[in-house]
Amino acid sequence: MIRHSHNISEEHSKLESYLQSNGLKLSFGRELVFQAAIGSHGHFTAEELVKLLKKQPQRVSRATVYRSLKELLEAGVIRETAFGDKHHHFEHVYDEDPHHHAQCIRCHSFIEFPDLKEDTVYRPILEKEGFKILGHEMHFYGICRKCRDRNS
Amino acid sequence: MIRHSHNISEEHSKLESYLQSNGLKLSFGRELVFQAAIGSHGHFTAEELVKLLKKQPQRVSRATVYRSLKELLEAGVIRETAFGDKHHHFEHVYDEDPHHHAQCIRCHSFIEFPDLKEDTVYRPILEKEGFKILGHEMHFYGICRKCRDRNS
DNA sequence: TTATAGATGATACACTGTCTCATTATGATC
DNA sequence: GATCATAATGAGACAGTGTATCATCTATAA
Structure with missing residues (x-):
């Protein structure tokens, strides 16, 4: 059961009103970053979007991706999920059930709940x-079932 | 009210048994990193320990600090706290009140609760x-008071 | 003493995220 | 349409973090 508490145009409105209230414009670059973020499934990192958007005919620079992600974050379109590694992880809010993560400290896999x-x-x-x-995340850490089984 | 559910020698035993079961030795370098980690208050980053241990008469290299921290992590002496920035943050388990963090996405300052x-x-x-x-952390993100005031 | 294995430091390296700055685009006003 | 102010962009430099390598050193066991 997926709750469609949001839809894309609603998310887009969030962005628009954020931009407006900050004197910013809905430029082509921002639009592309928005599309890429919304079109993703699960988590993504800034660098993943950079690579993705470098492949497209209409290329977007690293600087713009990072800048736009920060705006999407503040606009509430995406949120940051905190894993213990050195990348920023994001996921979009649209079409996602709010959920949290439990991560295994051995194999780094995680389960969602x-x-x-x-x-x-x-x-x-x-x-x-x-x-x-702007948001929150519960982050459990421990040992997943597989790793427990492997040990015994 | 501080709960002393752990004490230092208990933490040290954790490390020792971890090392033993992995065929590693309690070397001088590891001992120094352990002391520095246990002796810290609140969070610390790997780089902070590097700087700290470079000042001491018995110097410890970056490589050793990073290596030892990974071991302390797996031994359960320290744990990783997940902030959205590019550093790994740690805190030790000994002598800490359980608490959580709310971090500002603009200035990266955080408050504890x-x-x-x-x-x-x-x-x-x-x-x-x-x-x-093994544990959990709540991670709120948003805009802190200072950054809100700065904007208006 | 010698051999083996682990520990260490120096250094090179890749990667992430930030910053600057010159250039371009946008859009409002006349 | 022309002009002007402001925002947007890309390129690249940059600093910082964490990893990998490798030659050297140390400790322990035989």
Whole structure:
């Protein structure tokens, strides 16, 4: 069961209103980065988009990809998922069920599980600090079933 | 209220048994990295330890620091905390109150807030998957007060 | 003593993300 | 359409992080 709480044009509107309220324009480069991000499945990294957008007829530079990703992030179109490695990981919000990740510290595989709104406990605390929450992620770490079996 | 669920020699034993079961020796370099990691407060990055250990009379190289940190990680003496930037962050397990982080996507500063056991909702789900939970972290991202004020 | 295996440091390296700057595009106003 | 101000872009330089290599050193066992 996939919840279509968002649709693409809704996401696009988010971007547009973010751009407008910051005096920015919906340029061709931004549009392409938006399309690439929305068109992705699962996670992607900035560098993956860079490579992807270098292949296209209408090429987009690294600088633009990084800049646009930051905007998409602030606009709430994508969110950052924090894994323990050196890349920034993103995933888009559209058509995704909110979910979290549990990662195995041995094989680095991860499993996803649905969001159950556990974050509500913390929201008042952060808001009191003046922190504007754009999103959150639960990150469990441990040993996955395969690695446990392998050991015993 | 600080929970002393661990003590230093216990952590040291963890390291020793890890080394032994992997045919490694408790060398002077490893011992120094261990001391530095355990002696730290809050988070630290690999590079911070590198700088710290370069100042000491008994100098330790970058390569050794990175190697040893990986071992401490697998031994369970330190854990990785996932921020969205390009550094690996660590913190040691000994003598720490469980807490979480909210990070600003503009200035990368973060605030900490105490753990409120929100994870209990998810534990049954993960256990059913055969995942052995070693720990978890909540990671909020957004805009901090300073950066919000700066904009308006 | 010798042999073996691990430990180390120096260094080269690849990669990620940031920054600058000169150039180009955009769009509003006249 | 011409002009002007402002934003957008790409190229490339750059700094920082983490990895890999390799020759040398150390420790331990035989």
